[in-house]
Amino acid sequence: MPTYTDMSRCDGCGECVDICPSDIMHIDPVYRRSYNIEPNFCWECYSCVKACPQNAIDVRGYADFAPLGHKVRVLREPEKGVISWKIRYRDGRLKEFAFPIRTTPWGSIKAAQDYGKPDMSALSSQLLAHEPEALHIDALPTIKRA
């Protein structure tokens, strides 16, 4: 389901343009609001839906999922770590469901450059970057041989 922008909600902040991995969210030259320039190329990752602070980006459902005349709306609640969906079918039925999207606060994940530079001994370590603290454990489990 490719995304599209509800221009009456969009405030032109540019978050979706910044985050779109397919680079198809751009700024309309007349209204200076975002729009999906090529829905066929949408990866349907919904990064823009999750990043939009105004809940202005929705998806256009395929006919087998929600037939013509339907409406799919998305509510983003980063403070609760959840994205909720509401589908209004053309016969008036409603379906709502919520997806948890993360368990840590929005913006709390550190970028690679925010960590200290590793020393050469890290090359001979079995641990991957930021392990084991990033896994919230004291140490990785090991197999004890008899």
Add this chain to the structure above:
Amino acid sequence: MFTNNPFAAVGDLLPMQGYIILMTLAVLVGTVFDMVHKGSGTFFSQRRKRSQAAALRHLGGGETAALALATIAEAAVSGEFCKWPRRISHLLMMYGFLLYLITTVVMVFAYPASAPTPTILSTLWTIGALMILTGGLWFFFFLRVNVAYDGASPFHLGHADLFVGSLIVSVAFALLWHYMQTTVGYTAATWILFGIYIFFTTLLFVSVPWSKFAHMFFKPAVAFQRRVEDASGCSDLPSPSTENYIIRS
């Protein structure tokens, strides 16, 4: 520079009262044309009827008035913007424009050439113009979303810049013209600056159907309609989640 009425000496060349009435008419006609041409009036009336039909409960007069007040309060602080630089820039332009517009109208209608103008009016006029320039230039070169996020040059000019561009240039030339008439009097250069100021001011008010000038009327109307839909239970947004999934810091 801050103390004299800039419009006192132009009455012989251009009757400013007639000009302001013409520009007001241009904004009214332009907004109506915009609504009819784009079908926005029809769209929102259909949306209103649809939401009234789908409403789970009907709102009373007091509740509707409270929603209208909340909408005005939000618009007064530009609460619809999620980023503080854009919010501050918008507030500077909005209140600067109001100050500039009101003092212009008062100086032109209440203090024509012969009447002495209170200093406070021209001071407020200049402060309003400076506020527009500060917010406008900040927005134009650094905050425009096509510049900040879409890779456009800070000097890029497009259709979307018609409103903010004509506003900035009009105000900049108003200040230059005021400065020139105060310091060197009415020379040819002063009249040229006045001509450029009037050209861009006319462009600002006459281009309403093609620019985003009318957003100051539409945006609060849409925000109010959205609040009514939320309160009457017919919003198309999902219900807020009852669970909090953030379990780690």
